[in-house]
Amino acid sequence: MLKMEKLRPYVCVAVNNFTRGTYPVHRIDASGLFYQKDQGKVTTTPPVEHPLPRPCISFSPSPCRSGCGVLDFLGLFGLCQKRNLLAAVDYQGVSRVYDVDDCIVNITPAPQEPKCCEPVSIDLGGAFYVLDRQLIPGRQKCFEALTFGPPNLFGTPRWHWRSIQPPPFIFDPGYETTRIGAYTVVGDSSIMISTPLGTYTFDTMSSSWDKAGDWELPFHGRVEFFPKYGAWLGFSAQDNRLCYSSKVGATRHQPVLDMVWDDPNPQLLSDYPNPQRYTHIVKSQLVHLGSLEFCLVRLYEDVENELTEHGTIPQMERFIVLTGLVLKPSESGSGIEMIPHKSQLYRFEGVSNCWIL
Template identity: 40%
Template structure:
């Protein structure tokens, strides 16, 4: 089981992106029983490295960060990209920065990124005809010292972006299928497409859409995909390789596992992540924001202080009973508060 997750949020005042490591093993009880559901606030650990984007002509630049990736089973790299398309690689395990490589085309903020096999795939959230899809692959080294060399490769965009009258539309959900041989993406109103990572080919799977919002991950020990429901911010599961007889549409199984994780009414939800820890355990980080309203004599209620925080919750998925029914067990939860934060990632 992984003991740590990596939390990265920007410090808007300083234009930096500090990276912190958080021990999530403390969220889990020693047995597979539910822990106390009471939220506890924890101090943020000190960052062990901070990233800074290049300054623009009249403003501080921005960074976007991509999924964990690497070669073989060791997925210890993350990559950050600035507004000019320059990217750097950071090894989470070794705490080392690798030489920069440049995207063929700069990407927008909050791009879609998927680690499949030994490559990292990055796609603009709103695909367009020119350079929206690329793969970062390791090239064989010709030097005596075996230093991995990474390079970005341009890939064809989804076919629908080339059709007449296409209006840029955000991708609703994505995941990997068949041992990372395929990447599936769903776009509202346009259906689901798959990218063959072996042949670098795209094809349409159907007019249906994946039943998730954002990223879904495959858990081989249960032969299930887990993600967040497309209709609610609820943890759900689905089978993608067993059609229900309606044009290959995936079967949505559980949609009520996340009831205990629902936020207070005053919490404004942001990003949600699903981090696999191994042995059926995973961590669900959710970003929130609260606005403190202040009443004035002339303007009525106005927005006062804004608080940003992330809620980390430990969960275990088990098969129980004679029929092997799935059961979700909630363990501990911790809150971490930030100041002047506008974006965040958890790896």
Template identity: 30%
Template sequence: MSRRFVNLIVGHYPASTLHRINPWRCFYPTTQQALAAAENSKGFTVEDARLPRAAISFYEPLQEETPDDGEMHYASLGSSSNGIISIRPDGNTFLYDGASRSLRVMPAPHSPKYSSVFLTVGDGLYILERNPGTEEDHSFEALLHRAPSDGICFTDEKWYWRSLPPPPYAYDGYECEKVGDYEEYRRRCYERNGRDPYVIRAYTVVRDSQIWISTRDGGTFSFDTTSGVWSEAGDWALPFYDRVEYAPELGLWFGFTSEGRQLAACDLGAASPTSPPVLRKVWDELAQPLPPRWASLMAFLLPLGGGKFCVARMFHLAQKGWFRGSIHDYLEEDTFVVLTGVEVVRGSRGALRMIKHKSRRYSVGCTTADLL
């Protein structure tokens, strides 16, 4: 897999724009040049870059037409991330092909999606609500395609949505082995710390066909996309937060830690129901002190292939000013995304080493953004 672009969705109501950024501009031509630049660096440095022209605009429905129906959702489709799926709150779904610059109308899912995780397995896109409901809610669906039947020549493929069973804890009457009644356990946890113990905190794909979802207090569950069956991977939580990416050339999974949000590596393939995964390496290089007025929002890890990654971090730039009567509070001034090229290599004895390349900053204005 070699990824050519990072897809940046910038939200400006009533339209969100897709910008395709070349992440390889965040890398030096050679690893030796990156090491030499790091030695001569005097702290955190970032280049200002111009946001590429929008490849396409996705217009949202009028707010008065779809009140309380959620927001637009976007997901990449395929290993090259050339396909971008957009799902409107009313269910209308479109596929934008970045390679051919074409737009295709897709079938609508069985039910609206609100706060979901998206994973590509093979050629299919799997969507699961972070707080899944029962099977009747259609909170877990897959966008798949099948070859046409014999004798049909007017189309090359047919896309369709398949409703899938939610995790076993989503069913009424589910009981946790260690705690007892599930509903009582969930209520007590929420009253104790204000957090739902079964909201999905981390997710990934293992062994090419298994979707793993991890909860804070309820363990980790595995869904086999071949058999369509859920199982419990272990009574432990993944040591990551949000999406976890597999790097086949290194045989490891990479993501941000659940606590300090540091870049880390782990071998999930070695985990078992009784043996939780252990972080193999945690890096602090990306956690350097930020410039003044930089307020961190979120981070994304995008694999590029060959042991290289694009670390995308989103920030608010704030300025001092009047706000609610206080002269010392900050006012939001700008939102920007910083892309950093990162290379992970193995030493002579198998030890992992992270080499940081360039960092480039893209301003998106006072708005929201998402990276795919």
């Protein structure tokens, strides 16, 4: 759940450096995404390209027989509403927690089952909940929580994983693997997941599942609750545009979207040669920076076949665009207005994946 305090003035971007087999994490200063309050009227400008800052840390996964191992970043979480801890786990289940503020790495006990393929992760009620995004039939340990304490033999509290009851439908006869399309927090203690089989809620207090309905949420990916306006912010399942709904969790019926905003960077692609190549958005995320400020992150991809003397070789290019956003009540007082500020572009080379944290 989003809080109104100023949380953090940065965005963490983790990448997979396929050439070196490492995962550097870059901490990008988000203050450059916003105009000063005394700067007058905000105007949308084309993204300015910047080099990625030097990595604040680089992870190396456990090796495997085929070479470099695979690692997945689970997201940011923390204690006492301070989300400054970055969790990462590799294919062997080796778990690491990195303190972004103090630059300290801690090795934590491994989860009972490895978590991969960008699982669902939610920081709620002093625990960090992690659930497989692909729900495989009968997989008992697909849902776990990373919690702090109890103390070890030396009396020192520690992070540890505990298994949680998985969604009940994965044990139904004839059930086939299903992907979670959207997820969010409802109230102070419930996690909601949306699948093609319906939408379900998990109460973290009673550790019980309940089916909200046979419908899906009109979002895709993570949906954040914005308590100041009683609205859930995310991306439309229909066209990947930023949107919000005030109806999530309010009834047993499928919620509708109150507003779908236009892309704040319509001029982005026109500034590049062959702009039609840069229409594939791989990933969209909304990062809450605190108060009314957000960062919209879009990961673009272009794959072009290059003809060489050795045959056709696909060449991939990826870059992210970060846009500062401020949300405030609309002038009519009947909704929320999105005000885009500055945009920055960061280009990758030879990167096979990217996590925005």
